[in-house]
Amino acid sequence: MAVHQISKLNRKVAPPIKDAKEFELELPPYTKYTLSNGVDVYAIDLGKVDAMMISWIFEAGNSYETKTGVAAAVNTLLKNGTSARKAFDISEHFDYYGAYLNRACHHETAEITMHCLNQHFRELIPVVAELVTDSIYPADELAIYKKNMQQRLQVNLKKSDFVAARLIDAYLYGASHPYGKYSTAEDYQGLQQEDLVAFFGQNYRNGACRIIAAGKLPPDLVPQLEAHFGGLSLHAPAPGPGPGWPIQPAAQKKYHVVNDPDGVQGSIRIARNFPNRHHPDFQKVQVLNNVFGGFFGSRLMTNIREDKGYTYGIYSYLVNNRQESALVISTEAGKEVCAPAIEEVYKEMNLLREELVDEEELEMVRNFAIGTVLGDLDGPFHVASRWKSILLNGLDENYFREGIRIVKTITPEELQQLAIKYLDPAAFFELVVV
Amino acid sequence: MMIKFERFQLDNGLRVIVHEDASTPMAIVNVLYDVGARDEDPKKTGFAHLFEHLMFGGSVNIDDFETPLQLAGGENNAFTTNDFTNYYIQLPAENIETAFWLESDRMLSLAFSEKSLEVQRKVVMEEFKEHYINKPYGDVWFRLREMVYTRHPYRWMTIGSELSHIEQAKLEDVRNFFFKYYRPVNAILVVAGKVTTQQVRELAEKWFGDIPPGEKYVRDLPVEPRQHEARRMEIKAAVPIDALYKCYPMGARTEQGYYVAELITEVLGGGTSSRLHEKLVKEKKLFSQIECYQTGSVDPGLVIVEGKLIKGVRMEEADKAIEEELEKIRSTPVTEKELTKVKNKTESAIVFEDMSVMNRASSLAIYELLGDANMMNTELGKYQAVSINEILDTSRQIFDPRNSNTLYYYSEK
Numbered sequence: 001m002a003v004h005q006i007s008k009l010n011r012k013v014a015p016p017i018k019d020a021k022e023f024e025l026e027l028p029p030y031t032k033y034t035l036s037n038g039v040d041v042y043a044i045d046l047g048k049v050d051a052m053m054i055s056w057i058f059e060a061g062n063s064y065e066t067k068t069g070v071a072a073a074v075n076t077l078l079k080n081g082t083s084a085r086k087a088f089d090i091s092e093h094f095d096y097y098g099a100y101l102n103r104a105c106h107h108e109t110a111e112i113t114m115h116c117l118n119q120h121f122r123e124l125i126p127v128v129a130e131l132v133t134d135s136i137y138p139a140d141e142l143a144i145y146k147k148n149m150q151q152r153l154q155v156n157l158k159k160s161d162f163v164a165a166r167l168i169d170a171y172l173y174g175a176s177h178p179y180g181k182y183s184t185a186e187d188y189q190g191l192q193q194e195d196l197v198a199f200f201g202q203n204y205r206n207g208a209c210r211i212i213a214a215g216k217l218p219p220d221l222v223p224q225l226e227a228h229f230g231g232l233s234l235h236a237p238a239p240g241p242g243p244g245w246p247i248q249p250a251a252q253k254k255y256h257v258v259n260d261p262d263g264v265q266g267s268i269r270i271a272r273n274f275p276n277r278h279h280p281d282f283q284k285v286q287v288l289n290n291v292f293g294g295f296f297g298s299r300l301m302t303n304i305r306e307d308k309g310y311t312y313g314i315y316s317y318l319v320n321n322r323q324e325s326a327l328v329i330s331t332e333a334g335k336e337v338c339a340p341a342i343e344e345v346y347k348e349m350n351l352l353r354e355e356l357v358d359e360e361e362l363e364m365v366r367n368f369a370i371g372t373v374l375g376d377l378d379g380p381f382h383v384a385s386r387w388k389s390i391l392l393n394g395l396d397e398n399y400f401r402e403g404i405r406i407v408k409t410i411t412p413e414e415l416q417q418l419a420i421k422y423l424d425p426a427a428f429f430e431l432v433v434v
Numbered sequence: 435m436m437i438k439f440e441r442f443q444l445d446n447g448l449r450v451i452v453h454e455d456a457s458t459p460m461a462i463v464n465v466l467y468d469v470g471a472r473d474e475d476p477k478k479t480g481f482a483h484l485f486e487h488l489m490f491g492g493s494v495n496i497d498d499f500e501t502p503l504q505l506a507g508g509e510n511n512a513f514t515t516n517d518f519t520n521y522y523i524q525l526p527a528e529n530i531e532t533a534f535w536l537e538s539d540r541m542l543s544l545a546f547s548e549k550s551l552e553v554q555r556k557v558v559m560e561e562f563k564e565h566y567i568n569k570p571y572g573d574v575w576f577r578l579r580e581m582v583y584t585r586h587p588y589r590w591m592t593i594g595s596e597l598s599h600i601e602q603a604k605l606e607d608v609r610n611f612f613f614k615y616y617r618p619v620n621a622i623l624v625v626a627g628k629v630t631t632q633q634v635r636e637l638a639e640k641w642f643g644d645i646p647p648g649e650k651y652v653r654d655l656p657v658e659p660r661q662h663e664a665r666r667m668e669i670k671a672a673v674p675i676d677a678l679y680k681c682y683p684m685g686a687r688t689e690q691g692y693y694v695a696e697l698i699t700e701v702l703g704g705g706t707s708s709r710l711h712e713k714l715v716k717e718k719k720l721f722s723q724i725e726c727y728q729t730g731s732v733d734p735g736l737v738i739v740e741g742k743l744i745k746g747v748r749m750e751e752a753d754k755a756i757e758e759e760l761e762k763i764r765s766t767p768v769t770e771k772e773l774t775k776v777k778n779k780t781e782s783a784i785v786f787e788d789m790s791v792m793n794r795a796s797s798l799a800i801y802e803l804l805g806d807a808n809m810m811n812t813e814l815g816k817y818q819a820v821s822i823n824e825i826l827d828t829s830r831q832i833f834d835p836r837n838s839n840t841l842y843y844y845s846e847k
Contacts, residue, residue, distance in 0.1 A: 011495035011535070017528075018526065098778035151745065296509070371525060
């Protein structure tokens with residue numbers, strides 16, 4: 001039958017599509033278990049491959065440090081020595097079983113995440129328990145870390161995008177806020193073993209912790225976690241946003257920094273402070289952001305890359321911060337076209353403030369967003385990362401449902417009101433680093 | 435886990451592979467074209483990659499590729515390597531026909547718009563600046579490739595050997611390139627996800643069946659002659675830290691030696707329990723970071739050791755310490771434990787990579803290009819079969835001092 005149609009095929013007409021609004025999106029639920037010490041385990045049992053991921057998420061981000069760089073050093077060096085094992089033995093143990101043990105330090109939280117094949121997890125989690133109770137931060141390991149981090153910093157400081165990312169955060173939140181401060185060579189040099197050990201004791205060994213596990217989970221996972229973590233001196237995090245340091249945005253709005261006189265491109269960052277996920281406008285502005293610069297089909301990309309060719313890419317996004325977010329526009333553009341590129345960004349802001357988004361464009365944005373969520377709900381690790389963002393921001397599944405409802409129903413008039421409120425060029429910091 | 439698939443060919447020569455996975459709501463449509471930077475004219479390098487950009491600039495019946503795809507809830511991207519060019523679309527399975535419509539129309543013919551060429555030339559030049567000029571050490575691979583490959587077209591980067599080649603690209607070049615390489619006989623279509631073979635067969639016939647087959651491109655590239663003596667190069671540049679690079683030619687992707695070389699690079703440079711990290715970063719404190727990896731190219735590739743030196747360490751001393759480690763792996767068998775470790779790591783890497791249906795789709799296409807999509811199911815066995823003696827033999831061949839290419843990249847102060 002298909003063969004007969006070939007000659008009649010009309011390639012100018014798009015095949016019919018199922019509209020995004022018809023897709024039912026449900027975030028697969030977790031099962032919650034509570035260990036004897038009060039630590040919650042969120043288990044997402046999905047998928048058909050015998051592999052899993054476990055994250056131990058501590059309230060141990062840089063908001064909890066008193067000396068810059070301590071939280072990150074403590075997190076990175078969790079793998080570098082306990083009283084029973086040297087750094088090499090720890091690495092070799094995880095490598096031997098083909099496990100990945102990643103660490104990450106954020107502003108409020110810091111985590112250890114392990115990916116492994118199910119057949120090996122029983123050999124691995126006792127060692128994770130050892131790391132979070134008995135890391136000793138050997139002097140030699142710290143000395144190597146200090147030197148290597150200073151060298152890495154020196155290389156990064158040659159990159160305009162690295163410099164721009166640090167500066168824009170400092171303008172938004174103030175250079176002493178955990179979101180705005182950054183490590184200098186002196187900070188690395190000043191790291192002391194006793195500070196690390198003390199921070200570790202307070203925020204890991206006796207810290208506040210959540211566990212998220214995802215994959216095709218073995219039936220004895222929770223009993224194993226209880227056996228190795230349930231008796232530790234850990235506790236559940238207190239509700240609420242965390243330390244909440246005072247936010248002090250810079251007074252000056254526009255900056256031009258020459259980092260490398262021979263640079264051929266400028267790193268452009270245009271940003272404003274924005275409320276956190278609990279604000280009723282947050283998820284609505286995510287839709288506005290998609291129209292503006294949130295994906296390849298957005299206005300910024302269409303105009304500044306696909307029409308003008310000023311850049312390889314331009315995006316805008318809302319920062320995932322617990323206390324306060326920011327709306328950021330980010331691009332690298334040829335040195336000689338930075339000024340016109342910035343002008344076009346403001347033009348696009350004003351256009352959204354002055355004119356209604358037409359239905360066809362909004363339809364495309366809605367459908368793209370729904371398609372992305374649908375793809376994002378595919379597989380246990382994607383689902384876990386959705387839940388992680390919800391849980392760590394003190395939200396629940398209603399946040400997800402409300403987000404979908406907003407994408408499907410928000411009107412051009414609402415978007416224009418939001419643009420008037422949030423896309424006022426005068427409210428933005430503007431930075432170019434060459 | 436066994437990856438199941440069906441394979442058939444259309445009358446115009448297009449190879450089609452279907453991988454059904456009903457557990458996802460999504461479908462993947464992946465089209466691989468058998469052309470990469472290695473197929474370029476040495477005077478017009480960077481063309482395969484520039485061309486990849488032009489594939490989004492409208493086709494003969496469809497002005498705008500992105501909008502209808504986004505309306506269907508889809509997203510897409512593409513990448514160009516020295517060996518091939520790969521395009522993929524992910525979208526809700528219900529809307530799969532949109533992907534067939536879009537991909538088949540751009541295989542039928544591009545719009546060849548002057549405006550698109552003009553804009554994408556600029557975009558690619560900004561990409562060039564962003565990744566290779568405006569970045570410390572950004573020029574390293576241009577220099578290394580030119581030192582290592584004297585004849586083979588791996589001499590140049592996919593982005594092109596210089597900005598001027600991209601600047602000078604003409605619409606005529608674009609048209610010729612398209613009709614030479616972007617034909618059904620030179621392409622592999624993989625459809626994966628919530629689809630059935632029957633459905634894909636019908637859609638493939640309907641949308642791709644009437645595209646003229648084109649002429650099969652028969653690759654005849656200059657072969658890189660065997661290297662007989664060590665090569666060295668020195669560069670001074672405005673970077674803060676001295677860096678050291680050593681490249682050693684190895685076998686081609688489909689040879690058994692490839693699997694052995696991959697495990698060798700894991701023993702030497704795979705993570706913080708690897709030999710180079712333990713000896714040279716931790717014990718001797720000569721490097722702040724060091725890596726060992728291989729390029730994985732289809733034609734004979736390279737094993738690379740690269741590291742950044744600790745301030746104050748002399749280049750010759752650092753070089754000597756690397757050579758001592760390479761001498762060790764050439765002369766002493768790896769331990770059973772080390773071998774098991776790198777095999778376990780490889781198994782894990784394969785399992786995690788194959789969890790994503792998008793990765794499975796592109797892997798099937800790449801393996802089919804290499805000769806047989808079913809290699810996807812036999813790879814792990816090949817790694818597991820590698821013996822201690824093979825590691826020793828292959829290390830001897832690869833790390834022969836006459837086979838080395840060393841670059842001292844000095845910080846200019």
